Amino acid sequence: MKTCLTAMVLLLAAATAGAAPTAYAIDPTHTFPSFEADHMGISVWRGKLNRSSGKVLYDKTAGTGTVEIVSELASIDFGMDALATWARGKDFFEVKKYPRAVFKGRLQSPVNGVPTQLVGELTLHGVTRPLTLTVNSLKCIQHPMLKRDYCGADASGSFNRDDFGLGAGREYGFKMNVDLRIQVEAIAQP
Numbered sequence: 504m505k506t507c508l509t510a511m512v513l514l515l516a517a518a519t520a521g522a523a524p525t526a527y528a529i530d531p532t533h534t535f536p537s538f539e540a541d542h543m544g545i546s547v548w549r550g551k552l553n554r555s556s557g558k559v560l561y562d563k564t565a566g567t568g569t570v571e572i573v574s575e576l577a578s579i580d581f582g583m584d585a586l587a588t589w590a591r592g593k594d595f596f597e598v599k600k601y602p603r604a605v606f607k608g609r610l611q612s613p614v615n616g617v618p619t620q621l622v623g624e625l626t627l628h629g630v631t632r633p634l635t636l637t638v639n640s641l642k643c644i645q646h647p648m649l650k651r652d653y654c655g656a657d658a659s660g661s662f663n664r665d666d667f668g669l670g671a672g673r674e675y676g677f678k679m680n681v682d683l684r685i686q687v688e689a690i691a692q693p
Contacts (some may be wrong), residue, residue: 521574524568527654527689529557535624536604536688540664541678550587552604554578559689563643566613570621572685595671601628602636606685608636617641621658627667636660636685652691659684 537551554575561568576598583585591598608623621636636658646653664670665679673679 524562525652526561526692527561527652528692529555529572530690531556533655534572534685534689536572536683536685537686539682541680543672544678545675548581548586550579550581552576552578553580555687557687557689559654559687561610563616566610566616566618568610568618570610570623570687571605571607571609572687575623576602576604578681580620595669596628606634606636608634610638625662625667630667632662632666634660634683635663636683646690649690651693653688654691655686655688656664657684657686 524531529530531554534557535553536554536555537549539547539549539614542548545590552574555572557570557572559568559570576596579587579596581590590596590628593605603626605626606623610618610620611622612618612620618638618641621638623634623636624631625634629666637660637661639657641654641656643652645651650673659682661680661682663679664681665673671677
């Protein structure tokens with residue numbers, strides 16, 4: 504009986520150890536947060552941030568964890584150099600004073616072990632506000648070359664840029680809503 508109980512305890516310990524969260528580093532060559540914003544009520548401008556970094560702690564068994572993504576605002580890319588230069592300047596992002604946008608959140612509401620929400624906060628232009636993103640997809644595979652766990656996800660949500668002190672264009676009829684999409688890939692750390 505004692506041997507059977509010891510075996511059960513060891514099995515339970517092994518199962519629990521296998522369920523520990525894994526640390527991942529954001530792959531900056533495959534992570535490009537993008538956004539859509541109104542242009543005078545007549546069109547939608549799209550852009551992306553070309554330099555991001557961060558980390559993920561993900562428990563695949565529970566479908567929970569934490570995410571931190573840091574994007575360098577100087578890397579903003581609208582596909583129009585003049586607009587990107589303006590956005591980096593004193594009339595909008597003020598990248599010399601506020602060089603980064605940071606999203607920190609918790610993976611929550613798993614369905615079949617996969618989280619469906621990322622509940623957290625966005626810090627932008629020196630202001631931090633709550634932001635919940637919908638996890639549209641999340642999948643992990645063995646990286647074919649690195650032979651480590653590699654996960655990719657797509658999350659989306661929206662926010663009011665005026666809440667972050669970024670109200671430029673409001674007087675010209677620009678809507679303040681921004682649709683955000685974070686496409687991210689991350690590699691398990693040894």
